[in-house]
Amino acid sequence: MDRAASPVPAWFRSCGGVPPRSAVTASASAAAGNGPGGHGTSVSPPGTLRIGFLGRAVAIDSDAPEVLAGVEPRFRHLLAPGAGQPLCRIEVRALPDHRYEFRNGGPAVEAKSLPNLIERLTYQITLRLMESRPELIWLHAAAVARHGQAVVLPADSGKGKSTLATLLCSRGWSFLADDIVPLDPATGLLGAFPRSPEIRHRPPNGSAPVRAQSMQKTLVDLEPADVCRQNVPARAVVFPAFSPASPLCLTPCSPANAALELLRGCLNFVHHGQGAVAYLCDWSRRVPAFTLAFSDPQEAASRIEGLSADFGAAA
């Protein structure tokens, strides 16, 4: 299916296409390259960043330009300029000694450093946007698309979903999501939640084993053209299972076990309950699933591409 020619389903229309960088107000944009600074009594005028999903937005207000400059790259593809009432407004204030505090309708929360603050804001923003669309089934997964069809990569943290999604994007796939994928039960289509992916730096072969969760993460800056802006059907579900010494092994996963794994990663199960069970069972009957054990991400990405090619040939 040609991406440009495909119809845009209704539930995606309100997103408004690729947001320009100008969604960041002038003060924040100007500060983006300034590095740390502005602590304490900032002289910069307050800035606002609006991050949106399907017409719902979260506003970040801050007198510290480095805050907006830190958040913006993570949500670059979800920026939502506009003047409508946001779902919530998170106010961030710089304090002395490179500390910050933010308030999200409740008591102020202190962050001891800028990276610490950015990570917490990322969590809060993501949660608010997810909660604004409870009718969707939110899966803990990455997703990429090619030829109008997606491969979903559900997995716990550290199993390689971001690494594989990013690698596949470098090979021409379109990016849908890194960590959280919305599945619309009304249409059966996967939506884009293109928060910028973060990949872990794995030690070279022969190094002492290191826990995936303790590896440093790097934000991957995708071009707007790399991001899929339409809803797509799933072609396959691949459960990645990175392990430092694992040989490459792609094995079919039975539909019932796939449904079970998807339910385990259903982030808003509390909202859907039995509805999610019934829907994900039905979805698993239609979408083939596999488990992919690997240690070499390049090999694993090639195997997924091969899988996709197999499907293409079958189609």
Add this chain to the structure above:
Amino acid sequence: MEWSRLAEPQPDGCDTAKILQLTRGRGYVRPPVNGERTCFDGRVPIRDLVGAFTEDQRRVLKPAPHDHPNIEKACALIRLWPAAFAQCQGLLESLSPFLDTRKTSTASSLSDQFGSFGQIAATVNDSTTLALAIVREMAHLKLHALGVRSSPAERILLNPLAETYLLDPRTGARHPMHRLVHTQYAATYVCALSIQILNGLAGPHPRAVAARALASHLPKLEFRAGLIRDHARLDRAGEGFFEGYFSWLDRLLGEGRAFLVAAEPSACRPESASVAALEMGRVRPSRLAGVHENTFINETLLYVPNKNLALSLNSSARAVWELCDGNTTVIEISRKIGRDVGYSDAELPDSLTGQVAAAVVKFHELGLLEPHEHLAPKIGLSDGQSR
């Protein structure tokens, strides 16, 4: 001190020694045993606890006799996990037994409102839940001693109290990180003991309770582990502690899943299956009402709404499940399945009957069958346990 060795109870007791060192540093002195009745091989006195409960607690909790048989039974279950047993000996200052007058066998327990380290109180209505409650409270005690408290943690965690996280996606409850970690760590102890019970030579009742505890806790453990990995702010001690913790947790999750996900006859323990098979000539298992069945070509996914439990059955387990109609005995189920695969009743292999019985036991352990006047006492699932 290797902080990575503090999370999991160590066979050499080094984590217990460190905890005691920390508590002594705060002025704690463990009072000696003064001729009282004891448990844990004479190391932990059983004492009355006076004046520490709230009005609501006093209404339903009555002191239990110090020689209540469930205390020794609970200690015997904890002994299946030697490192935890030794830790109980080292860290528990006293155990105060109570009976819950509501006649529930779910053990409630307390450890942090008595003003002194190491005192725990627990209901003794059921020996297995008491054992799980004791190790759960010991986990809380350990974390408190290490500095993870409700006031800003003095060690390990740096997250502020005002920052809250979704503790359980099914209830929507939000709590600060220190509470999330306490809940996680205590549940980890519970799962670890449950696995020891399932691996050990415990009877059908402890095994059923342990299986239910695993089914309840394992998904939550995995969910919260992700939150902790992504959002816990750690000092140097915390980094070491959680390195060891996640290594332990990964092993527990793997073992726990082996019990829960593979609900197939071959995954059940043969010895329990054969014991059950001998007793199942008159038992007519019946599928629990309200279980949602989602059928696939060769499998079925079961979902129990009031437990939020989902599991998949392969074709063999499904065949047994479908014959649990309340009219067919376990032996008859075995014969019917045997005929389907070409055996006459006379040549039905014992192994097949054992596997069918094991599957029925597994269904019972997971609470998937209706109580049955014959099945219940044999399997031990309706002796007053709360579901």
